Structure formats: structure tokens, C-alpha cells
Amino acid sequence: MSANSEVRDGMRIDWDVIVEMDDGLQLRADVFRPDDDGQYPVILSYGPYAKGLAFQEGYPSAWDRMVEEHPDVAAGSTNKYQNWEVCDPEKWVPEGYACVRVDSRGAGRSPGYIDHFSPRETRDFYECIEWSGVQPWSNGKVGISGISYYAINAWHVASLQPPHLTAMIPWEGAADWYRDMTYHGGILSTFWDNWYDMQIKTVQHGVGENGARSIVTGELVAGPDTLTDEELRANRCDFGNEIASHPLDDQYHQDRSPDWSKVTVPFLSASNWGGQGLHPRGNIEAYIRAASTEKFLECHGIEHWTEYYTDYGVDLQKRFFAKYLQGDDAAWDDQSRVQLLVRHVDRFVERAESDWPIPRTDWTKLHLDPSDLTLVHDPVTAEATITYDAMGDGLTFFMPPVEEEIEVTGPLAAKLHISSSTTDADLFLVFRVFDPDGEEVTFMGAIDPHTPIAQGWLRASHRKLDESLSEEWRPYHTHDEEQPLTPGEVYELDIEIWPTSIVIPPGYRVGFSIRGRDYEWDGDTTGLRLSNFKNELRGCGPFLHDDVRSRPPEVFDNQVTVHFGPDHPNWVLVPQIPND
Structure with a gap:
């Protein structure tokens, strides 16, 4: 003692x-x-x-x-x-x-x-x-x-x-x-x-x-x-x-x-x-x-x-x-087995659930339409391609403003068909919500005060799935080998997007971004810091992916092309919760 x-x-x-x-x-x-x-x-x-x-x-x-x-x-x-x-x-x-x-x-x-x-x-x-x-x-x-x-x-x-x-x-x-x-x-x-x-x-x-x-x-x-x-x-x-x-x-x-x-x-x-x-x-x-x-x-x-x-x-x-x-x-x-503080744009509401993912989830596929950069419920039939610079702002697809309140609570996932100008590509996905004035809705996150609704990541050379653990709503990658890309060749990627919760009010709309670098909030974050972190808080807190040893510019400062059409479906899977 x-x-x-x-x-x-x-x-x-x-x-x-x-x-x-x-x-x-x-x-x-x-x-x-x-x-x-x-x-x-x-x-x-x-x-x-x-x-x-x-x-x-x-x-x-x-x-x-x-x-x-x-x-x-x-x-x-x-x-x-x-x-x-x-x-x-x-x-x-x-x-x-x-x-x-x-x-x-x-x-x-x-x-x-x-x-x-x-x-x-x-x-x-x-x-x-x-x-x-x-x-x-x-x-x-x-x-x-x-x-x-x-x-x-x-x-x-x-x-x-x-x-x-x-x-x-x-x-x-x-x-x-x-x-x-x-x-x-x-x-x-x-x-x-x-x-x-x-x-x-x-x-x-x-x-x-x-x-x-x-x-x-x-x-x-x-x-x-x-x-x-x-x-x-x-x-x-x-x-x-x-x-x-x-x-x-x-x-x-x-x-x-x-x-x-x-x-x-x-x-x-x-x-x-x-x-x-x-x-x-x-x-x-x-x-x-x-x-x-x-x-x-x-x-x-x-x-x-x-x-x-x-x-x-x-x-x-x-x-x-x-x-x-x-x-x-x-x-x-x-x-209850599951207790949620369901997130609204202005509050949290406590609710009990029997399991996770929520058993009554309506798994909804929002397809990416290249003709007008929208999210639609029906698969895209026309073939097309869109190319973006990986170190730029990428692509953002929008739903029309919702007419009735929609709750999204649970894990998300995406399927994308891409090619790269180099032997690899890093995909940074962001599920977003915008108010009727077009301003993005962000939240006080665990660290950052301007955290988006949900994020997911995948290096294309790590696309190999563990079939025994993968679900459509949570692809599970082995990360046990690298499979480099052949520049210009099309690859199918299944991408995990981490779980979230948001009740979207009428008049608001969903956005889905595909980027080649970390998300950054569009507002003013000048000087916003905490005493125990080095970096300015710009949307991702301290959870950044900017080490050049892992992301050499000659590979990842590249051009990525998204391929569309009947043989190349692209969608984001959204866990919509019915309004009981």
C-alpha cells in the first residue's frame, strides 16, 4: 500500500x-x-x-x-x-x-x-x-x-x-x-x-x-x-x-x-x-x-x-x-439495447431502438446522374464520364430539396466506377446537408466545430474486399495487399462511409461529394484551434491525411475519372428511417 x-x-x-x-x-x-x-x-x-x-x-x-x-x-x-x-x-x-x-x-x-x-x-x-x-x-x-x-x-x-x-x-x-x-x-x-x-x-x-x-x-x-x-x-x-x-x-x-x-x-x-x-x-x-x-x-x-x-x-x-x-x-x-440521441439541425432527441443497424431501415440507393450532377432514385442508363483534379474540390451531386422531413441514421456506403491518370487514387467521400439558402449544415463534432454529416475513405489499390465480413451497408476491406491501377482502366470500388444520424427538414437538400483530399469547411475558421492539437480546425479536426510519404504527389495529385452507364452504376446507399 x-x-x-x-x-x-x-x-x-x-x-x-x-x-x-x-x-x-x-x-x-x-x-x-x-x-x-x-x-x-x-x-x-x-x-x-x-x-x-x-x-x-x-x-x-x-x-x-x-x-x-x-x-x-x-x-x-x-x-x-x-x-x-x-x-x-x-x-x-x-x-x-x-x-x-x-x-x-x-x-x-x-x-x-x-x-x-x-x-x-x-x-x-x-x-x-x-x-x-x-x-x-x-x-x-x-x-x-x-x-x-x-x-x-x-x-x-x-x-x-x-x-x-x-x-x-x-x-x-x-x-x-x-x-x-x-x-x-x-x-x-x-x-x-x-x-x-x-x-x-x-x-x-x-x-x-x-x-x-x-x-x-x-x-x-x-x-x-x-x-x-x-x-x-x-x-x-x-x-x-x-x-x-x-x-x-x-x-x-x-x-x-x-x-x-x-x-x-x-x-x-x-x-x-x-x-x-x-x-x-x-x-x-x-x-x-x-x-x-x-x-x-x-x-x-x-x-x-x-x-x-x-x-x-x-x-x-x-x-x-x-x-x-x-x-x-x-x-x-x-x-434498450440501443439508445440514440438522434441528431436534428438544432437539437438531439433521445430514442430507444432494438438493434443496430436499425431493423426497420429503408436502405435507399441514390444514384449519381452525370447529366446535371444530381442524386436520383433510378439507375442511370446513359454512358458518360466526368474527370476531376484530385487536389481540387472534386465533384458534388445534389438531391432536390426534400418535401418532407427525412431521417438518415446508420452506416452508409458507396459504389463508384473510376479510372486514374496514375497507378492509384485516394477517394474522400463526404455526405452533406445544405439549408434552403445553400449554406452547408455542419455540427460540433468530437473535435471540430464544423464537422460534416458523414465521411468515408478508400485508396483504390486497397479495393479488395473481405467477402466474409462485407455487407452492402458496410463494405469491409482486407487491406492485406496493394493492387495498383493501370492508368485509364476502369475499376469498381465499394467504399465504407462511417455511421451518422441527421433529420433533414423540408426545404433542405442532400449533397454527396467525391474528392481527392480532406474535406474543408467553406466558412471562416481562421485561427480556430484547441490547446492540445497542432493544426487549425478546418472541418476534419486533427484527423488529416496529408503525409507526403503516404501520398506522393506524383501518384495522388492526379486526375480521376468517374464512369457512368448501365455497366458502371454509381450510388450512395443511405439508411433512411421511416417516420413511424
């Missing part, structure tokens, strides 16, 4: 408790629990963001926006123990839980070598779960809760089936290291390289005096020792370059992805419609494919972190854990 144990704000807090791994490395954890001799279920998080770094200190722009717009987040707590993307112990310990926060190997106050999502790190998480399950203050039931990193690694560790893992809430957590996170449709995302610089290297164990101090304890959040830059580099993987050196879904990626057949623990998977480029796909694939028989899906909107901390989110989490960690069946037994 920690040499530093004290009572603060009604909680017994054990600081820097040693948790020894199977290889002898000693991680550090903080434990928040009721101040008595009882045994309680554990809510555990394991990750790299430094358990001693307060949310307000490490991520001030995100915190300030959240509490200003959602005062319920800060209500009922001193907020001294708020940490980035994990639960506030002041809202959980009084409910009869022990909250355990572990700094992952090489981060914060835990020594070691940083290798994110690696088998070693997942094994550490397993060891922390089993340690938590046998402590004298634990009743043996361990739950995992947290956002993003703390949810991604939950899917991974659940594949190992630790005996004391009883339930988990992966909140906005990607799962497939290749498809969800590093290569969208086979196109390298630069997010992780920049994230590593901004959010990990700043709290790596050994930053010491060059880093922050805890506003609660006064201790250095990244360990007592201050190492040289050379020593720090030797203690971490070369993350961005490692990702870039694995352009196919090889063992590197598979080692950092879950085995859905082994994910059997009860879970609540919470997804964000606006999280395009990172999380929503993983949360939804988990619900569809995991072997768990007790699994639930929730989908919401607004910022990536906010709903986890609002009264809406905390109530949902407490009811789930009340059942699975505290044995209160009544708290959750009336819960």
Missing part, C-alpha cells in the same frame, strides 16, 4: 500505490475509495495522460468550453480530482465504488518504455485488473471506464479475458488499429504522430522538472527524475514512423486490435456521431461483432469528452455499473 494515504473531501486517497507487473516493473496508481473497511467494486483506468495532471491544467480550452456550456459537469464536485477522459471520483466514491487510476508504462509517474497499445501494454492492463480484483478494499468486481485511449485499450484487454473484469464502458473508443485509427481506407492518418508530440511526450516519465506539478499534491506529474532528451527518446517508441512503416494490415496492427470472438464481458459502448476519423466506427463494430451477449450501444453528439461528464452521461454510466458491478438489476433492466 502507498506510504502516502490520506483523507480528502470525504475519500480515502492512496497516492502512488505500486502495482507490480509480471516482468517486475512497478507502475504507479492512485486509489480513491470510501474511508472505511468495506469492500467495493472497482472502476479502473489505465493510460498515458498522467494521473496527476488536472483536466483544467492540461487541457484548459476543452475544460473551459465544457463547463461554460454544461455547468452540470462541474456541479456537485470540487473538481480538484478531474482528469482528462476518466471519471471524477467525487461523483463515484460516494456511490460505493473504488476508483483506480494507473499511469501506463513509461508515462506519468510510471517508469518504463512507451509502446502504445502494444501486447506488452495490454498485458500490463490485464495485470492491473487482476491486482485491483484482489485488494482488501475490492469486492472482486472490476469495471473499466474512460474515454478514447481508456476505451481503446478496454477492447484490447477484454480480448485477454481477465477473470476479474466484470463490465466495461468504452466511451468513444476506436478498436481496429488499422481501419479505425491509423489508415482510413488504406490512407495514412497523421493524427497519431501529432498527438504523440502534444499529449504524450509532454508527460513522459522522466520529464520531471520540465513538466507540470499536481495541483492537489504538488508532486511532479511525470516522475521525480528529470532525464535528458536523449534518455527520453530511448524510453519511447518512434510512434509516427512505426505507423507509417506498416501501410498494410499486418501483424503490427493485428497485435493492437481486439479479437471480437474473445470479447465476452458485458459492456456499454458509447459512440459520437461527430467523431469521424477516430472513434465511432470502433464503438459500433464492437456492438455488432463482439461475442458478448450483454452488450449495449449508445450514440450521442457534441464534443468528444462532454457527454461522459454531463448528468446525462453520468446517469447512464451509474445505472449500467449499478447492475453489473453492484447487482442492482432494476437500475438497468428496462434499458
Whole structure:
């Protein structure tokens, strides 16, 4: 047990408790629990963001926006123990839980070598779960809760089936290291390289005096020792370059992805419609494919972190854990399998569904008509071609303004027939909505305040499908080999577009864009940034695809031709929900 144990704000807090791994490395954890001799279920998080770094200190722009717009987040707590993307112990310990926060190997106050999502790190998480399950203050039931990193690694560790893992809430957590996170449709995302610089290297164990101090304890959040830059580099993987050196879904990626057949623990998977480029796909694939028989899906909107901390989110989490960690069946037994905050242009409306995709979905094909760049319900019969410059704005096809309200909720997909002037082509697809004045409707996404309705990506040389996993509404690509194009030859592409939700009012219209580069909002975003990201927010947040190593101009600054006609159907499949 920690040499530093004290009572603060009604909680017994054990600081820097040693948790020894199977290889002898000693991680550090903080434990928040009721101040008595009882045994309680554990809510555990394991990750790299430094358990001693307060949310307000490490991520001030995100915190300030959240509490200003959602005062319920800060209500009922001193907020001294708020940490980035994990639960506030002041809202959980009084409910009869022990909250355990572990700094992952090489981060914060835990020594070691940083290798994110690696088998070693997942094994550490397993060891922390089993340690938590046998402590004298634990009743043996361990739950995992947290956002993003703390949810991604939950899917991974659940594949190992630790005996004391009883339930988990992966909140906005990607799962497939290749498809969800590093290569969208086979196109390298630069997010992780920049994230590593901004959010990990700043709290790596050994930053010491060059880093922050805890506003609660006064201790250095990244360990007592201050190492040289050379020593720090030797203690971490070369993350961005490692990702870039694995352009196919090889063992590197598979080692950092879950085995859905082994994910059997009860879970609540919470997804964000606006999280395009990172999380929503993983949360939804988990619900569809995991072997768990007790699994639930929730989908919401607004910022990536906010709903986890609002009264809406905390109530949902407490009811789930009340059942699975505290044995209160009544708290959750009336819960639907799927709970949606359906997105309207001006609000969200809560609705229960029995499954996902929604069983009553009217799968509607909107065909691309080259004669007037429209979306039509009937297949196109005339042969035609349209060519666009990949680094330009591409092509946008429009529906007429809708006469009655239309709801689109679910996964989308597209079929396109294209040729390229080079040996490859990157396709960036955007499903869009425009108001009666022609202004695009965008939303506060997980990161970016001007996020479009839905996006999808595919590198044409990665067009090979996994027939065993593909559905018309979710093509699934193997990404296990490159199949270069012959310039000028026509190829059929099936393209996944990530799930979304939008109720389109009368007078609004749908647009569907085919591009060769990342989406950019047409409005003024000058200087719009968050403190933990490098780039200006122009519609895609930090989830960009602009690394010239992956997209050399001689290949991807090309001309792409879309081919139309009876033998070359082009359409976008839209999940329209009947108005009951």
C-alpha cells in the first residue's frame, strides 16, 4: 500500500500505490475509495495522460468550453480530482465504488518504455485488473471506464479475458488499429504522430522538472527524475514512423486490435456521431461483432469528452455499473439495447431502438446522374464520364430539396466506377446537408466545430474486399495487399462511409461529394484551434491525411475519372428511417 494515504473531501486517497507487473516493473496508481473497511467494486483506468495532471491544467480550452456550456459537469464536485477522459471520483466514491487510476508504462509517474497499445501494454492492463480484483478494499468486481485511449485499450484487454473484469464502458473508443485509427481506407492518418508530440511526450516519465506539478499534491506529474532528451527518446517508441512503416494490415496492427470472438464481458459502448476519423466506427463494430451477449450501444453528439461528464452521461454510466458491478438489476433492466440521441439541425432527441443497424431501415440507393450532377432514385442508363483534379474540390451531386422531413441514421456506403491518370487514387467521400439558402449544415463534432454529416475513405489499390465480413451497408476491406491501377482502366470500388444520424427538414437538400483530399469547411475558421492539437480546425479536426510519404504527389495529385452507364452504376446507399 502507498506510504502516502490520506483523507480528502470525504475519500480515502492512496497516492502512488505500486502495482507490480509480471516482468517486475512497478507502475504507479492512485486509489480513491470510501474511508472505511468495506469492500467495493472497482472502476479502473489505465493510460498515458498522467494521473496527476488536472483536466483544467492540461487541457484548459476543452475544460473551459465544457463547463461554460454544461455547468452540470462541474456541479456537485470540487473538481480538484478531474482528469482528462476518466471519471471524477467525487461523483463515484460516494456511490460505493473504488476508483483506480494507473499511469501506463513509461508515462506519468510510471517508469518504463512507451509502446502504445502494444501486447506488452495490454498485458500490463490485464495485470492491473487482476491486482485491483484482489485488494482488501475490492469486492472482486472490476469495471473499466474512460474515454478514447481508456476505451481503446478496454477492447484490447477484454480480448485477454481477465477473470476479474466484470463490465466495461468504452466511451468513444476506436478498436481496429488499422481501419479505425491509423489508415482510413488504406490512407495514412497523421493524427497519431501529432498527438504523440502534444499529449504524450509532454508527460513522459522522466520529464520531471520540465513538466507540470499536481495541483492537489504538488508532486511532479511525470516522475521525480528529470532525464535528458536523449534518455527520453530511448524510453519511447518512434510512434509516427512505426505507423507509417506498416501501410498494410499486418501483424503490427493485428497485435493492437481486439479479437471480437474473445470479447465476452458485458459492456456499454458509447459512440459520437461527430467523431469521424477516430472513434465511432470502433464503438459500433464492437456492438455488432463482439461475442458478448450483454452488450449495449449508445450514440450521442457534441464534443468528444462532454457527454461522459454531463448528468446525462453520468446517469447512464451509474445505472449500467449499478447492475453489473453492484447487482442492482432494476437500475438497468428496462434499458434498450440501443439508445440514440438522434441528431436534428438544432437539437438531439433521445430514442430507444432494438438493434443496430436499425431493423426497420429503408436502405435507399441514390444514384449519381452525370447529366446535371444530381442524386436520383433510378439507375442511370446513359454512358458518360466526368474527370476531376484530385487536389481540387472534386465533384458534388445534389438531391432536390426534400418535401418532407427525412431521417438518415446508420452506416452508409458507396459504389463508384473510376479510372486514374496514375497507378492509384485516394477517394474522400463526404455526405452533406445544405439549408434552403445553400449554406452547408455542419455540427460540433468530437473535435471540430464544423464537422460534416458523414465521411468515408478508400485508396483504390486497397479495393479488395473481405467477402466474409462485407455487407452492402458496410463494405469491409482486407487491406492485406496493394493492387495498383493501370492508368485509364476502369475499376469498381465499394467504399465504407462511417455511421451518422441527421433529420433533414423540408426545404433542405442532400449533397454527396467525391474528392481527392480532406474535406474543408467553406466558412471562416481562421485561427480556430484547441490547446492540445497542432493544426487549425478546418472541418476534419486533427484527423488529416496529408503525409507526403503516404501520398506522393506524383501518384495522388492526379486526375480521376468517374464512369457512368448501365455497366458502371454509381450510388450512395443511405439508411433512411421511416417516420413511424
